[in-house]
């Protein structure tokens with residue numbers, strides 16, 4: 001068997017085209033969506049992601065402002081900026097690019113963002129809403145995984161899904177979203193005993209461990225769907241996922257590549273959340 005390759009670029013572009021139309025009509029109603037991105041420091045990968053977010057906004061007609069702050073910016077100054085953005089009527093979404101420098105407490109900063117503008121879905125109120133099944137913003141990468149599977153006609157209803165990784169950005173919200181889709185979810189991590197035995201039971205594997213080429217065919221039940229959330233930069237500068245793509249594609253029924261898979265969905269989902277934030281503001285003003 002050679003797996004169906006799930007094309008994140010194509011699915012993300014289709015979503016962007018749909019959003020473009022929605023944004024045009026929001027602009028006609030006088031509610032141009034606005035996104036503020038805050039970048040602290042000079043992390044090279046973060047700089048690329050922030051530029052890509054700026055470009056996506058420009059392509060869609062979303063108003064965007066990027067605040068680039070020095071790496072030694074104090075936490076108080078950062079929180080003051082967030083409070084000002086919370087008050088701005090032109091800004092519907094606020095995100096603080098991760099990782100933040102070590103002297104800054106992530107929790108204090110994310111907690112300062114108004115939950116109504118939390119387009120990253122990292123605020124405790126957003127996390128709580130996701131867990132109890134209420135409406136709210138969902139983190140972009142796991143939301144992108146769900147969107148990709150939906151677009152490819154892959155249902156997880158009643159299926160066994162193994163999520164490898166328990167981060168707040170991917171593993172935990174991924175599990176909550178999968179439960180919402182009626183999957184039977186097992187969250188695995190570095191302390192999981194007999195990991196291969198667990199993942200070999202799964203109809204779908206979501207790999208979000210941050211270790212290049214970790215998932216080999218021994219971890220995969222033949223015919224399973226394999227979703228790779230890993231973005232690992234190798235010493236030679238090349239990018240590798242958490243899945244050994246070349247080997248696993250021979251036994252999986254569907255698989256996402258890196259690059260060009262889940263990563264491509266992240267920014268598209270951010271645009272979707274920003275549009276939703278603007279639409280909610282428009283509706284509440286009526």
Ligand SMILES: Nc1nc2c(c(=O)[nH]1)N[C@@H](CN(C=O)c1ccc(C(=O)N[C@@H](CCC(=O)O)C(=O)O)cc1)CN2
Nearest residue numbers: 049095096097098099120140258259260261263264266
């Ligand atoms: N505030 C946030 N910080 C971070 C997030 C986030 O969602 N919000 N996620 C990641 C970084 N990220 C966006 O910010 C991101 C990561 C990867 C990609 C992507 O397009 N990946 C490509 C490869 C890109 C490359 O060549 O490096 C792919 O997989 O095809 C987009 C966005 C951590 N921080």
Ligand SMILES: [Mg+2]
Nearest residue numbers: 140141169266
């Ligand atoms: Mg993300």
